[in-house]
Amino acid sequence: MTTAQRGLVASAQAYRDKMFKLLGDGNPIEVLAQTATTLADIVDKHSAPLLRSRPFEGKWTPNEVIGHLTDSEWVYGYRLRLILCEDNPTILGTNQDSWVAGLRHNESEPSELVEIFRVLRQFNLTVWRRTLPADLERTGQHNERGPESLGVMLRLLAGHDLSHLDQITRSYLINTFKPLRACELCKLA
Numbered sequence: 001m002t003t004a005q006r007g008l009v010a011s012a013q014a015y016r017d018k019m020f021k022l023l024g025d026g027n028p029i030e031v032l033a034q035t036a037t038t039l040a041d042i043v044d045k046h047s048a049p050l051l052r053s054r055p056f057e058g059k060w061t062p063n064e065v066i067g068h069l070t071d072s073e074w075v076y077g078y079r080l081r082l083i084l085c086e087d088n089p090t091i092l093g094t095n096q097d098s099w100v101a102g103l104r105h106n107e108s109e110p111s112e113l114v115e116i117f118r119v120l121r122q123f124n125l126t127v128w129r130r131t132l133p134a135d136l137e138r139t140g141q142h143n144e145r146g147p148e149s150l151g152v153m154l155r156l157l158a159g160h161d162l163s164h165l166d167q168i169t170r171s172y173l174i175n176t177f178k179p180l181r182a183c184e185l186c187k188l189a
Contacts, residue, residue, distance in 0.1 A: 012145035016152070019159025022166075028158035032125060035161045036118035039066060042168060043110045051110045055171040060100060062168040066113045067105025068096055069164055073120040076157050080127055083140045083150050091140040091148065128154065 023031065042062070043051065051063040060068065075094060082089040105113065136151035148156075 019156045022159040022162040028154045031158040039114045062171045064100045064105045070117040077124040083138050089140045091142040093144040
């Protein structure tokens with residue numbers, strides 16, 4: 001194994017550990033079932049301009065995070081079906097930044113992104129809820145993370161949801177208090 005390959009494996013394990021820690025003892029199906037409602041609540045409570053505001057240069061806007069969650073739902077749904085229906089299939093990673101930029105998620109209406117996410121999630125939850133314990137042991141070969149079972153993938157997806165919901169909340173707080181911070185800085189000068 002090369003140094004670069006060892007770095008990828010260590011990075012993949014760090015990612016898994018972070019997602020698993022966010023999920024903790026939570027039920028992944030329950031987390032997945034709640035995400036669309038949480039996203040809809042966020043979109044209902046905040047204006048589109050605020051959701052399209054970039055918290056920091058080079059970071060996604062809340063709207064782009066919602067778009068990324070929608071892309072991820074499509075990707076994970078495909079992976080779920082591959083692993084259920086094929087023996088040890090290859091699972092390709094994506095360049096998420098390229099997808100967010102190329103699909104111009106920040107130009108989309110937040111409510112439309114949430115609705116697309118909701119439909120995809122409902123479609124995929126139907127399959128997740130029908131999986132048997134033996135199904136959760138089925139694996140695919142992720143090109144960046146190595147072997148990954150459906151059980152691991154289910155927990156990763158739930159942690160991924162929680163991570164990005166937290167990111168949206170932090171972005172909202174940063175964008176809401178930007179003028180306040182600037183004013184406070186004037187007082188310090």
